[in-house]
Amino acid sequence: MVKIDHLVKRYGDFTLDVSMEIPRGNMTGLVGRNGAGKTTTIKALLGLIRADGGSVTVMGKDVALLTPEDRKKIGAALSESGFSGMLRVRDVADILAAMYDDADREGFLGLCRRFGLPEDKPVREFSTGMKAKLRVLTALSHSADLLIMDEPTAGLDIEARNEILDMIRDFLASNEDCSILISSHISSDLENLCDDIYLINNGRIILHEETDRLLDSYGVMRVDEDTYSGLDKQHILAVRKENFGYSCFADDRRYYEENCPGIVIQKGSIDDLILIMAGGELL
Amino acid sequence: MKGLMIKDLRLLFNQKKTWIMYVLLCVMMGFSTQGAFMVGYTVMLCGVLGISTISYDQAENGMPFLFTLPIDRQGYVREKYLLCLMMEAAGAVFGLTVCEIISLIKTGILVSMDDIHSALIVIPVMLCLISFMIPINLKYGAEKARLVMMISYGIVGAVVALVAVLVQDILPSAGHPFFVKLKVFFDETLGATYFWTIPAVLAVIALGIMYLSYRISRKVITEKEF
Structure with a gap:
């Protein structure tokens, strides 16, 4: 169209x-x-x-x-x-x-x-x-x-x-x-x-x-600087520097849930998408 | 075209108080002036009202939305010229009708042919002014166009007055036979022999200028970004 x-x-x-x-x-x-x-x-x-x-x-x-x-x-x-x-x-x-x-x-x-x-x-x-x-x-x-x-x-x-x-x-x-x-x-x-x-x-x-994939599979991690430096970044699309460390926007939430059990990863939202991808640094 | 025309007519006729004021003003002017002087005023007023629809379209950033509707830019320009022509014709008919009625009330007789002749000369002049105003309004917007028009009218008025004084008074007074003949030509031969031809020729010239103005407006609107 x-x-x-x-x-x-x-x-x-x-x-x-x-x-x-x-x-x-x-x-x-x-x-x-x-x-x-x-x-x-x-x-x-x-x-x-x-x-x-x-x-x-x-x-x-x-x-x-x-x-x-x-x-x-x-x-x-x-x-x-x-x-x-x-x-x-x-x-x-x-x-x-x-x-x-x-x-x-x-x-x-x-x-x-x-x-x-x-x-x-x-x-x-x-x-x-x-x-x-x-x-x-x-x-x-x-x-x-x-x-x-x-x-x-x-x-x-x-x-x-x-x-x-x-x-x-x-x-x-x-x-x-x-x-x-x-x-x-x-x-x-x-x-x-x-x-x-x-x-x-x-x-x-x-x-x-x-949209379905964005909301289901993408995720946001909020990690301190030490955790971020040791983090596997292959599925991270963008990061944004915060007071506490970094917000990371990833395209495969389950990968981090399975491989990084100590990290809290939340479902992605369009707000996160705009904030981190447009306001942060693309990897 | 039909939708645009409905829009513009509604824009104009939704202002009932303004119309009542204009009609009262015309009637007052009809009583206070001689002959068909008022016709030029009503023609100009109606033409300007037609042009004012461009300002309404441009107000509150309305143009981008307008060109998402099923119209093309050339169609928009065509409609504006048609609207102005219709408004000017309506202004002429209204002005002449009011003049005749007021003349009947004041003197018991209709307005003379000389007065109607003067009115018919004024109408093409007003058409030319409107032809000048439309592309300027489209290109610069209503605010800037007002300034440009005031300056232009001042210059045109001064030039016309200067030429008239030169041809009618100063040069013939100097005694050169050519200018004396020219004055006789303007005052007697042209007026008497071509009494009805003059307004007709002026009307053709005005329509030619209007067509040129239309072509310029098309170019202006085609190049414009919203």
């Missing part, structure tokens, strides 16, 4: 150089710290910026050649960009109905009511959470084959975040073939949703793994 092959984009000192693939029906997470290159990747994927090198193919076509008809099959929610605040929800419903052949105007308005978005109030008077919900509902308003969501839950409280994740789950339940790329720096958003995870840091993809 999506293939990014050595996409290069330069902004001053920052250079993005990423390759990734999203198969049909797959939900892919893109994680990384702020400024790692998530939004730039998504903008290139949507044709909002021009690449300095490499290629971006969406639904079999170079992204620069996508027609409005092709774009009808894409739904997008960007973190800080949406319809003008002067519009109201019912205006948005009419605009979407005019733009997408399969837009369900009444269904959209029904969902807006369900999630507490008033029809007649200008969007500029909405809270941050309400605006985020509207952006996601807008992306889900038609039967998209590809959903691209950049930080859809950024800046929201836990309740609003859960509501947005529920919207996405509901959509997935009725659109199983839809491919989704969702970027976030909030791990819990992605752990229960995504099939696979890409970790981006300083403009490079430094890890790609299936």
Whole structure:
């Protein structure tokens, strides 16, 4: 569905150089710290910026050649960009109905009511959470084959975040073939949703793994300096210096459970992945 | 195109208080000015309102999202020019209608042909100004565009005034026969012989300038990154 092959984009000192693939029906997470290159990747994927090198193919076509008809099959929610605040929800419903052949105007308005978005109030008077919900509902308003969501839950409280994740789950339940790329720096958003995870840091993809394998097989060890110096490092991907010694992120938890009985090794999480791999030193 | 047009019309007509204020202002201006002077104002006002939809699109970083919708960049530009043309036509019809009604109330007769002729000359001029404003708004955004336009209008206004004074007064007064003939040509021959041709030619020129502006806007939006 999506293939990014050595996409290069330069902004001053920052250079993005990423390759990734999203198969049909797959939900892919893109994680990384702020400024790692998530939004730039998504903008290139949507044709909002021009690449300095490499290629971006969406639904079999170079992204620069996508027609409005092709774009009808894409739904997008960007973190800080949406319809003008002067519009109201019912205006948005009419605009979407005019733009997408399969837009369900009444269904959209029904969902807006369900999630507490008033029809007649200008969007500029909405809270941050309400605006985020509207952006996601807008992306889900038609039967998209590809959903691209950049930080859809950024800046929201836990309740609003859960509501947005529920919207996405509901959509997935009725659109199983839809491919989704969702970027976030909030791990819990992605752990229960995504099939696979890409970790981006300083403009490079430094890890790609299936979420199940990441959570089941990867592990984190927190060890003092003496233990670290004698540790077998063949399965350690990255280490991060801490006050107590080192946090080590390993790709085979069981290996250390079996061979280093004195060391406590916990299951890996996406938070650990970001903290140690993006904030530490890769081995 | 249809979705974009709905968006822009909603953006414009959701501001009911602004519209009421503008209509009242036009009516007041109609009573306080002579002939069809007000038509130029309503045409310009409606054109500027059409352009203001670009500012609404750009506000709160709205452009990136807009171009994720099923539209292409050329389609966006086409819609803006169509909207501005529609707004200017609506402004002309509204202005002329209000002028005629006010003239009937004030004098009991309709506005004269000379006044309508003046209004028809003003409309292409306003089209040219709008043609100038759209690409600047697209390239620099509303804030910078306002500054660029104020400076440009100042320069254009000063040049036009200077040329008019030179051709009409200073050079003929100097007594050179060519300038005296030129003044007669402007004052009598051109006005009398080509009374209706002048606004028609101006309209064609304005549409030509608008097409050139459209091509520039297409280039601006194609090269832009969001």
